[in-house]
Amino acid sequence: xxxxxxxxxxxxxxxxxxxxxxxxxxxxxxxxxxxxxxxxxxxxxxxxxxxxxxxxxxxxxxxxxxxxxxxxxxxxxxxxxxxxxxxxxxxxxxxxxxxxxxxxxxxxxxxxxxxxxxxxxxxxxxxxxxxxxxxxxxxxxxxxxxxxxxxxxxxxxxxxxxxxxxxxxxxxxxxxxxxxxxxxxxxxxxxxxxxxxxxxxxxxxxxxxxxxxxxxxxxxxxxxxxxxxxxxxxxxxxxxxxxxxxxxxxxxxxxxxxxxxxxxxxxxxxxxxxxxxxxxxxxxxxxxxxxxxxxxxxxxxxxxxxxxxxxxxxxxxxxxxxxxxxxxxxxxxxxxxxxxxxxxxxxxxxxxxxxxxxxxxxxxxxxxxxxxxxxxxxxxxxxxxxxxxxxxxxxxxxxx
Amino acid sequence: xxxxxxxxxxxxxxxxxxxxxxxxxxxxxxxxxxxxxxxxxxxxxxxxxxxxxxxxxxxxxxxxxxxxxxxxxxxxxxxxxxxxxxxxxxxxxxxxxxxxxxxxxxxxxxxxxxxxxxxxxxxxxxxxxxxxxxxxxxxxxxxxxxxxxxxxxxxxxxxxxxxxxxxxxxxxxxxxxxxxxxxxxxxxxxxxxxxxxxxxxxxxxxxxxxxxxxxxxxxxxxxxxxxxxxxxxxxxxxxxxxxxxxxxxxxxxxxxxxxxxxxxxxxxxxxxxxxxxxxxx
Numbered sequence: 001x002x003x004x005x006x007x008x009x010x011x012x013x014x015x016x017x018x019x020x021x022x023x024x025x026x027x028x029x030x031x032x033x034x035x036x037x038x039x040x041x042x043x044x045x046x047x048x049x050x051x052x053x054x055x056x057x058x059x060x061x062x063x064x065x066x067x068x069x070x071x072x073x074x075x076x077x078x079x080x081x082x083x084x085x086x087x088x089x090x091x092x093x094x095x096x097x098x099x100x101x102x103x104x105x106x107x108x109x110x111x112x113x114x115x116x117x118x119x120x121x122x123x124x125x126x127x128x129x130x131x132x133x134x135x136x137x138x139x140x141x142x143x144x145x146x147x148x149x150x151x152x153x154x155x156x157x158x159x160x161x162x163x164x165x166x167x168x169x170x171x172x173x174x175x176x177x178x179x180x181x182x183x184x185x186x187x188x189x190x191x192x193x194x195x196x197x198x199x200x201x202x203x204x205x206x207x208x209x210x211x212x213x214x215x216x217x218x219x220x221x222x223x224x225x226x227x228x229x230x231x232x233x234x235x236x237x238x239x240x241x242x243x244x245x246x247x248x249x250x251x252x253x254x255x256x257x258x259x260x261x262x263x264x265x266x267x268x269x270x271x272x273x274x275x276x277x278x279x280x281x282x283x284x285x286x287x288x289x290x291x292x293x294x295x296x297x298x299x300x301x302x303x304x305x306x307x308x309x310x311x312x313x314x315x316x317x318x319x320x321x322x323x324x325x326x327x328x329x330x331x332x333x334x335x336x337x338x339x340x341x342x343x344x345x346x347x348x349x350x351x352x353x354x355x356x357x358x359x360x361x362x363x364x365x366x367x368x369x370x371x372x373x374x375x376x377x378x379x380x381x382x383x384x385x386x387x388x389x390x391x392x393x394x395x396x397x398x399x400x
Numbered sequence: 401x402x403x404x405x406x407x408x409x410x411x412x413x414x415x416x417x418x419x420x421x422x423x424x425x426x427x428x429x430x431x432x433x434x435x436x437x438x439x440x441x442x443x444x445x446x447x448x449x450x451x452x453x454x455x456x457x458x459x460x461x462x463x464x465x466x467x468x469x470x471x472x473x474x475x476x477x478x479x480x481x482x483x484x485x486x487x488x489x490x491x492x493x494x495x496x497x498x499x500x501x502x503x504x505x506x507x508x509x510x511x512x513x514x515x516x517x518x519x520x521x522x523x524x525x526x527x528x529x530x531x532x533x534x535x536x537x538x539x540x541x542x543x544x545x546x547x548x549x550x551x552x553x554x555x556x557x558x559x560x561x562x563x564x565x566x567x568x569x570x571x572x573x574x575x576x577x578x579x580x581x582x583x584x585x586x587x588x589x590x591x592x593x594x595x596x597x598x599x600x601x602x603x604x605x606x607x608x609x610x611x612x613x614x615x616x617x618x619x620x621x622x623x624x625x626x627x628x629x630x631x632x633x634x635x636x637x638x639x640x641x642x643x644x645x646x647x648x649x650x651x652x653x654x655x656x657x658x659x660x661x662x663x664x665x666x667x668x669x670x671x672x673x674x675x676x677x678x679x680x681x
Contacts, residue, residue: 075642082646086433103644111646185536191628193643248543248627262519264535388645399629400457 019315021121021322027315032063034316039077040099042070043254046278050339054332059323064316069095072252073193074104081113081308093310097317101303102139102195103384105147108306115307118318119148124325127345133380135302135344140218140383147304148321151333152342153271154374155199155298162288163266171295173204173234180241186266188242190256191249191399192391196269199299201390202382205231207296212379219385228389232397239398246398257284273343273374277336277367291369293377300378302344327354335361336368422660429653445654455655457630462659465547465632466616469554474608476555477562482596484563485570494567498560505557509624512553516541542625549625554615562607569603570596602674609670613663633659 019027036059042048048068056066071077077098084093100108108114120130128149129135135149136142159169170176180187190197206212208230214223239246243265250256253269257279260268268285270276275291305324307317323329325344333341347355364370427433431440449455484497500508515521523538532538542549573596581591597604619634626632631639633655640652 073642075644078644079642107644107646193639244540244543247545248629251628259519262535264519395454399631400454 018115018118019318021118021123021318024123027318028062030315031313031319034313035065035067036313036316036320037067037069037094037096038099038320039069039071039074039080039095039097041072041074042068043072043252045284046282046339047341049282050333054329054338055320055323058326058329059320062319062323064319066320074098074100075107078104078108078113081108081310082111084310085111085113090310092312093308094312095308096311096313097320098306098308099150099303100147100306101301102381103387105138105143105304105306106141106384109141109146113308114146115309115311115314117145118307119143119145119304119321121145122148122318122322122325124322124327124345127325127327127349129346129349132346134300138302138304139381139387143304147306148325149302149304149344150324150341151330151344152273152300152302154273154300154342154378155203156270156272156275156291156293156369156374158260158268158270158276158285158289158291160260160263160266160286160288161290162286163263166290166292169292171292173207173294177234177238177241180238183266184241185243185245188244188246188249188256188259188265189269190252192394194250194252196253196256196271197249197394198387198391199381200269201231201235201394202387203294203299204234205386205390206379207294208234211296212382215382215386216380219383224386224389228393231390232393235394235398260289261286272336272340273371274334274336274340274362275368276340277365278338278340280367281337290366293369293374297377297379299381300374301381331357331361334358340368422657425653425656425660429650429657431650445650446658449651449654449658454630454636455633458633458636461547461622461626461630462616462632462634465550465554465622465626466612469551469558469615470608470612472551472555473558473562473611474604476559477607478566478600478604480559480563481566481570481600482592484567494564498564500557501560501564503557505553505618506620506624508553508557509621512549512556512625513542516549516552517543543627545627547622547626550622553621553625554611558611558615562604562611565603565607566600569600573599602677605670605674609667613667616666617659617663633662 019030021027038051040047040051048070051066051068056068059066069077077095078100081093081095081098084090084095098108105114119125120128125148134152138147168179170179176187189200192198192201205227206215209215209227214220214227243249243259250259256265256268259265261284268289270279270291272278276285276289279285280287280289305321307314307321311317327345327350330343330345333339334343343358347358362368362371424433429445431442431444434440480497484493487493489497513520517523518535518538518540520542523532523535526532526538541552577595577599578591581595586594617634618632619638622632623635623638626635637652637655637659640648640655643649643652
């Protein structure tokens with residue numbers, strides 16, 4: 001009787017404990033036959049294609065099936081896990097892996113929704129530069145092994161060279177306001193809480209405040225009180241010159257691309273390291289579209305995947321997270337053929353041959369900027385709390 | 401009694417699913433079932449809601465969309481039904497009139513977007529003969545401050561709905577009443593207002609109440625076609641629900657409860673009035 005009890009306890013114990021990435025063969029064995037529910041933003045055909053045609057077949061070779069679950073906002077995936085937690089479903093949850101970063105990560109950590117301490121122990125984690133602050137911190141929040149990096153981005157501006165001459169391009173926010181005044185109705189940005197809208201407004205805030213420095217190092221209420229009026233006044237002046245007089249905004253970047261392609265506006269934004277190569281190739285943006293940067297530099301950061309604490313297929317999720325860091329898959333993701341997203345691995349940690357291939361994958365051209373130029377003009381993002389405040393302030397002032 | 405029992409499965413599903421959802425929303429809006437920490441009961445979410453400007457403008461927007469949408473559907477639907485009735489329309493014509501009933505609203509909203517946006521089909525066609533030089537010249541019919549795009553979509557979907565309801569009532573209408581009225585010298589307008597309309601009124605009202613309640617609480621159509629602001633109540637609730645700040649969930653739930661409550665109130669008022677009317681009649 002006693003043995004049975006201990007045996008049962010041992011069984012329950014093993015099924016409760018998360019798979020240990022240190023014992024990788026065991027994780028692989030456990031993952032075999034599982035179907036991983038990967039919740040990710042589904043707003044980009046290019047990214048969906050990458051996951052469906054590159055990642056899924058590679059995962060299938062390991063005996064694991066990938067089921068891509070598209071969401072319009074990462075918070076929907078977080079909400080799902082949260083709902084399960086509220087309902088007491090602490091095991092067998094329906095979300096296995098979430099593409100996550102920024103304030104959603106902060107939210108998930110606050111509610112203790114993520115599995116911790118696994119990311120740095122994945123086999124491919126050895127290629128990741130964990131000491132790099134842009135990897136170690138997500139919006140100023142320590143990652144702590146609860147997220148495994150998938151890629152890196154840098155904000156760039158997109159314009160249509162058929163309509164805007166390069167010498168007329170606004171290269172800072174003051175010039176942008178002047179340009180919009182001279183060309184009313186030809187500029188807009190996705191309304192927060194859309195990710196691109198938040199980031200655009202944060203960069204405006206930095207520049208209008210004379211730089212990002214005051215915002216670095218945690219949220220400071222005094223800094224916010226002193227500087228945020230600069231942003232609101234700027235936007236108030238800009239609003240009447242926006243597309244549709246700023247009475248309405250695109251809901252996301254896909255709609256903004258549509259507006260640019262249809263000739264309704266002249267600018268858009270992109271975060272891919274390869275710029276808009278993939279968007280032009282897939283026909284989403286016209287061949288006359290180009291990328292450029294503002295002079296004050298733009299935000300660069302990493303994005304990650306996280307495993308919910310109650311995920312039903314944690315082993316499969318780890319295998320997938322590890323695969324996302326696979327060198328070949330990272331290279332394919334980098335090239336502007338499908339996606340153009342930046343690396344999560346550090347080429348210097350891999351070797352000279354790999355570094356050379358990275359250089360080949362990202363040759364500068366009309367749709368891709370020079371990578372050293374990009375790196376030189378990169379700034380990090382700041383505490384997620386500022387993002388919150390920008391969203392709330394925008395909602396209060398510009399969304400009646 | 402047995403006839404009433406037949407409603408039981410429907411009732412169970414409605415109360416079981418919808419009622420439970422509403423109850424959970426209510427509990428969460430009052431601070432029970434917190435996402436972090438322990439329960440903190442109170443009406444703070446409602447107090448905050450009623451003191452926020454965005455709530456009242458959203459309420460106005462929802463009322464406008466539902467009210468104007470219902471009026472358009474009622475007027476055009478009744479007219480169309482009368483026309484079909486007078487033409488003694490056969491099954492073919494009726495099918496043509498109501499073929500879009502099974503089309504989901506979200507699909508209809510996308511079609512509206514493709515047709516009526518400033519870079520949509522009509523705008524492009526207007527460009528061909530030179531009626532407009534660029535997309536901005538075309539009138540803003542979607543995502544516009546008056547929610548015209550939403551009303552267009554609602555009209556397209558709901559006119560046949562109201563029309564069919566009125567047509568069904570007309571089928572039971574005794575045409576001899578019109579002959580009598582005409583022989584007594586009643587004008588065309590008098591005949592419509594005093595003879596036909598009372599005959600179809602119950603059916604028309606029921607259809608209108610359904611259209612109003614639906615439009616008031618509909619999410620996808622104003623989400624796709626309405627202006628960013630003012631949003632309608634369901635869009636506002638969705639935004640709060642998908643806010644990365646977990647504290648906003650209470651507000652989202654309060655918004656859902658208020659929206660459901662208001663829509664329910666309209667239906668309840670109609671039920672009360674029609675029951676009273678039946679007793680009198």
